[in-house]
Amino acid sequence: MSDAAGALEALHREEWGRLLALLVARFRRLDLAEDALADAFEAAARRWPEDGVPTNPPAWLLTTARRRVLDRLRAEAVVAKTLPVLAVEADLTEEARRVMADGSTPSRVGSLGAVDERMRLVLLCAHPALAPELGAALTLRLVLGVPTSDIARLFLVPTATMAARLTRSRKRLAGESFAVPVGDALVERLDAVAHIAYLAFTAGYAPGSGDDVVRSEEAGEALRLVRVVREVAPPSALPDLDALLALMLLQHSRRDARVRDGALVLLPDQDRSRWRADEIDEALGLLAPMAATAPSTSYLLQALVAAEHAVARTAADTDWPRIAGWYAELEALTGSPVVRLNRAVAVAEADGPDAGLRLLDGLDLPGHRLPAVRAELLARSGRAAEAVAAYDVALTRCDHGPERTALSQRRAEVAAG
Numbered sequence: 029m030s031d032a033a034g035a036l037e038a039l040h041r042e043e044w045g046r047l048l049a050l051l052v053a054r055f056r057r058l059d060l061a062e063d064a065l066a067d068a069f070e071a072a073a074r075r076w077p078e079d080g081v082p083t084n085p086p087a088w089l090l091t092t093a094r095r096r097v098l099d100r101l102r103a104e105a106v107v108a109k110t111l112p113v114l115a116v117e118a119d120l121t122e123e124a125r126r127v128m129a130d131g132s133t134p135s136r137v138g139s140l141g142a143v144d145e146r147m148r149l150v151l152l153c154a155h156p157a158l159a160p161e162l163g164a165a166l167t168l169r170l171v172l173g174v175p176t177s178d179i180a181r182l183f184l185v186p187t188a189t190m191a192a193r194l195t196r197s198r199k200r201l202a203g204e205s206f207a208v209p210v211g212d213a214l215v216e217r218l219d220a221v222a223h224i225a226y227l228a229f230t231a232g233y234a235p236g237s238g239d240d241v242v243r244s245e246e247a248g249e250a251l252r253l254v255r256v257v258r259e260v261a262p263p264s265a266l267p268d269l270d271a272l273l274a275l276m277l278l279q280h281s282r283r284d285a286r287v288r289d290g291a292l293v294l295l296p297d298q299d300r301s302r303w304r305a306d307e308i309d310e311a312l313g314l315l316a317p318m319a320a321t322a323p324s325t326s327y328l329l330q331a332l333v334a335a336e337h338a339v340a341r342t343a344a345d346t347d348w349p350r351i352a353g354w355y356a357e358l359e360a361l362t363g364s365p366v367v368r369l370n371r372a373v374a375v376a377e378a379d380g381p382d383a384g385l386r387l388l389d390g391l392d393l394p395g396h397r398l399p400a401v402r403a404e405l406l407a408r409s410g411r412a413a414e415a416v417a418a419y420d421v422a423l424t425r426c427d428h429g430p431e432r433t434a435l436s437q438r439r440a441e442v443a444a445g
Contacts, residue, residue, distance in 0.1 A: 044173030064096035
């Protein structure tokens with residue numbers, strides 16, 4: 029029984045998106061395909077412990093799901109008299125017929141291959157008709173099979189709210205083309221996919237409210253999405269995806285050291301022996317051929333910053349001037365006030381707190397991070413009263429429990445002198 033459960037768990041993790049993509053490609057009904065595949069997994073959970081895991085589990089699931097879709101289409105045709113079943117049967121590709129006939133697993137065959145169909149599903153979730161946050165949630169649900177409850181937890185909303193958002197997103201995509209865009213449209217859509225993946229990833233490591241310190245498992249699902257996209261993306265898109273994967277690996281490698289006794293541990297205080305060396309090595313291997321020759325992009329520059337932290341044996345060994353330089357280049361590229369904030373932190377480490385404070389002049393950002401950084405730099409500069417006032421502002425803007433605790437403790441230390 030444990031063998032069947034383990035096999036199903038692995039299949040859900042590794043095959044959900046591919047099988048769903050094949051079903052959507054055949055039937056052009058996202059709602060039916062998703063429900064049918066879920067039914068197939070439920071049927072497997074009931075039958076495999078008694079019957080044994082089939083020789084070709086993905087083909088079993090695909091066949092079962094396909095039959096569920098056909099049953100639903102027949103039922104709809106009887107009720108509505110508008111959906112001829114024969115037309116649905118005629119629309120099946122030869123590959124799907126082969127799956128039914130011999131149970132073999134679909135393979136990559138030109139534009140109808142399993143990997144390519146998964147690409148179509150990824151790109152559909154990144155459709156410009158959806159806001160990036162909705163695209164991120166729908167991608168996690170459809171491509172990776174992440175449960176709705178986990179996605180709700182990641183985006184800090186009730187499960188019912190997330191379920192409603194996913195339903196609206198599916199309806200919004202109804203009738204949209206499942207075809208892969210070409211030319212500039214493909215590049216733009218892949219950019220959206222990358223943005224969606226990183227949005228979901230950062231949501232796991234920068235929760236805006238609640239009591240969770242980090243949500244590393246959910247962030248790991250977003251990282252897995254980037255791996256999926258890299259498998260199916262054209263060569264021209266790989267450099268930016270490689271840079272994004274390296275960035276996410278470097279940040280994800282620190283997950284075991286981010287929390288101690290339920291409290292947030294800041295980067296300088298983390299036990300670096302708990303960082304995942306295999307993930308750091310993979311990331312550095314991805315960056316090595318790009319660092320000197322690839323054009324500067326946002327993901328590459330952020331990854332180079334993360335790499336500087338990864339290679340420093342201790343916090344004191346960090347090459348802050350170099351990090352400040354990477355942030356200056358990133359700010360020139362993006363004009364982002366968030367980058368300016370991060371650059372101010374790096375400059376303060378390299379050249380002193382007053383230099384960092386000068387970079388904060390005129391900066392305006394929502395949330396608590398700007399006043400929190402200003403408070404810390406003021407404290408380091410010996411301006412305790414101003415620092416306490418800035419901490420008070422940060423606390424009024426912070427809804428994240430662990431960060432509020434850390435800010436309150438630091439405020440008390442500064443106030444006590």
